[in-house]
Amino acid sequence: MAKPVILVPVDFEPVSHQAIALAKELAPALSAEVVLLHVYDLPLYTYPGFDPAPIASYLTDIAGAAQVALEQLAASSGVARTVLRQGEVSSAVIAVARELGARMVVMGTHGRRG
Numbered sequence: 001m002a003k004p005v006i007l008v009p010v011d012f013e014p015v016s017h018q019a020i021a022l023a024k025e026l027a028p029a030l031s032a033e034v035v036l037l038h039v040y041d042l043p044l045y046t047y048p049g050f051d052p053a054p055i056a057s058y059l060t061d062i063a064g065a066a067q068v069a070l071e072q073l074a075a076s077s078g079v080a081r082t083v084l085r086q087g088e089v090s091s092a093v094i095a096v097a098r099e100l101g102a103r104m105v106v107m108g109t110h111g112r113r114g
Helices: 014-030 053-077 089-100
Strands: 005-009 033-040 081-086
Touching: 005 014, 005 089, 014 033, 014 053, 033 053, 033 089, 053 081, 081 089
Parallel strands: 005 033, 033 081
Antiparallel strands: none
């Protein structure tokens, strides 16, 4: 039987580090594994005559940079498992939580209102 998962969506800001610390604190009590998730996306618009081919290369570069940053954060936080997704953030968080059967999602907030 797989360990329960605590999913931690991260954006590399200080609040992400706080969320990771809280998840790691909760994990032993739940016998759970902490999994970091980063979701990236670029808005792409199509215009008549626009050639999207150069953007495909750029997206590959973005994905590579995001993967490296996520792995570095995981290593420095002592977290073994990561997931990287491209797409709309809230939808991706929900989808990954369902895929992994996450027992809990722990994420930081910037405290913005309105």
